[in-house]
Amino acid sequence: MASYFSSILFHAMDCIGFSRQMILLRSDIANNMYETVSENCAEYLCMEVILAGSKSEGVTQTNASDNDLMLVLRKCICVDTGRQENDFIVLEAITKDCPPGYTQLRLVNDGNMDIPDIFYMASEYDIIKGVLLLKSAGFHKFFTLVSADIPSFDGLEQKYTAINGPAFSMIVERSNYLGIKSAKIYNDHVLAMPYYSFTILTEWKNRVRHYEWPPASLIHDVSTMEGFVVPIGHKLSEEQHFEWRICYTTAERQLITSLNETQLKLYIVIKMVNKNVIKPVLDCVTSYMLKNVILWVTECSPLCIQHSSYLTRFMIQSLWFLLHCLLNNHLPNYMIPSRNLLLGKMKSDQKQTLTRLLGDLINEGDTIVLRCDKLKNAMFILVSNQSLAFAFKVWRDEVEKLILEINRNITIKTRPDMILRSSYIYDMCYEYWKDESYMVNIFRLYSLLNVDIFSLTQNGIQNFQDIVTCLDNLLS
CATH class of the missing domain: 3.30.460.90 (Beta Polymerase; domain 2)
Known part of the structure; x- marks a missing residue:
């Protein structure tokens, strides 16, 4: 039963943008964008x-x-x-x-x-x-x-x-x-x-x-x-x-x-559990702490059991590791183990509260993830209508890929000398209209979002704002 639940969670995460392909694509484009920013700004910064x-x-x-x-x-x-x-x-x-x-x-x-x-x-x-x-x-x-x-x-x-x-x-x-x-x-x-x-x-x-x-x-x-x-x-x-x-x-x-897909999804699940379950009670566990927990748990586990059916098992193991570090007052930094990430991070009463909370979550087991609405809804849709879940995954990933490409295109076109001019917005609009690939991506995005171009131009600002809100809800 636990392995089935874990597999459902594993595949449900694909539907909300957390397949390994999308994770690595986001990483590649985001880092490439800032490499471009760095190159463009080298003379000025x-x-x-x-x-x-x-x-x-x-x-x-x-x-x-x-x-x-x-x-x-x-x-x-x-x-x-x-x-x-x-x-x-x-x-x-x-x-x-x-x-x-x-x-x-x-x-x-x-x-x-x-x-x-x-x-x-x-x-x-x-x-x-x-x-x-x-x-x-x-x-x-x-x-x-x-x-x-x-x-x-x-x-x-x-x-x-x-x-x-x-x-x-x-x-x-x-x-x-x-x-x-x-x-x-x-x-x-x-x-x-x-x-x-x-x-x-x-x-x-x-x-x-x-x-x-x-x-x-x-x-x-x-x-x-x-x-x-x-x-x-x-x-x-x-x-x-x-x-x-x-x-x-x-x-x-x-x-x-370099982590495999199960390990990457473990990292994401732990971050979501922290955000939705731990942080509302006590805001003292940082994303950097969780990253180090995942790296230690991955290093200390055999690869032969790190696959989709063990995802929730490793989630509980990660919580055990964090609890063990808390009880021993030492969470070692992965690169510099002598550096204690817990030192000076929480007071005595906060430590006691976190210790009890982690114990309760470990006892609760796999179903912790159902406290994260985004995971719970994705798992429900996957179980109740697999074809709908798959269709949504394809549509959602295509939308995000277009947004990533559009953002990369904007970064490539933005130069420091343009930013410092008062005509920046108009200059950028002119650059976009000259680029056929950029406009193709824009119209493809509107098509995926079912936006009517004529209505968009008629109603103006409010429709643009609605698109921005829709994308924020989808990609946040």
Whole structure:
């Protein structure tokens, strides 16, 4: 019975956009779009834009959640042992006396290279260590203030919101042609610098693994990838304002996208259970914690039993793993196991509440997923009318594919010099009309949505707004 329920859930997820094909397609196009943005803006920003988080992994639908962006300063390089280089600003990592997963940064400079003033403004001399340290708090604050001063322009209204850890959040409200309002864009921006550590990745590569994942080729690839440092210290550290967090964002993305279909769907189900069941009671389990839970559970399980009929079994196993970590006050980071993701994250009463809740969910078993309306409705339709469910899957996937292609087309056509002009909206409309493939996709989308073009032009703004609302409901 459990295996049948699990198989129904597995196939029902295909109907709402979570087949492996759609997950990887979203990931590929989203990351490709920001590679294009990065290339287009290289001259203006002097940094690389990297998409991070759920959007980059494709496990979040196109219109759901926000965009987590890393702004990587490519003229900087952080290393374990540094020396002056003519083409880079070199920073040496000082991990001694820092919490695991954090480091302090010493500016390596002999006066032969021009260093931006911010590096000196955000630096402070440490008398005990006898070195000039780059202050993460000062660097973060300066960058946030500069970004907040960027002017708005015709077609986009920027609204800055609260700082969250190393990120500063921005809301962009798009005002389109003739005043049509589309969905707001939520972006979290994190400043980062590339970090190369032989020690951390060597320990990760050589640690004992008892099963087949990750495969040897993936372990090798990940062990050669760069890490990043972001301006945030450990909140319980006395020197947190001088500390930078070490992360392996692109390596984790490669690990996630390498998962098989059952493992990917497990990750999505756990995120949905957290959002619909755990978070309304207690908002202290982050998506990043769940990602690390899934990576550990996958590594510690034989691949031979990781198929569709075991999906809910692994969901319960993941909750057991999280409960075990909670009881032991230690959830190890997958890339840096000595870094405890639970440290300083919740109070005693929150821990007790979460412990009871996880115990109740484990006892409830497979039917937890029925508390997620989107999963419950998809499973009901699949069981009651399989042909209708399949037809909806084909239609829905085609709509999202067109939206993804349209978004990619918009990104390719958008250049920084266009954005800064007051005629931005009209310039973009002109670019669209010149592109036959773009217009074909638009009219194909209208056809799939059963939109009458004549009525659309007659009724104007309200009909466009209805289309935007329909797509948000479908793809969120």
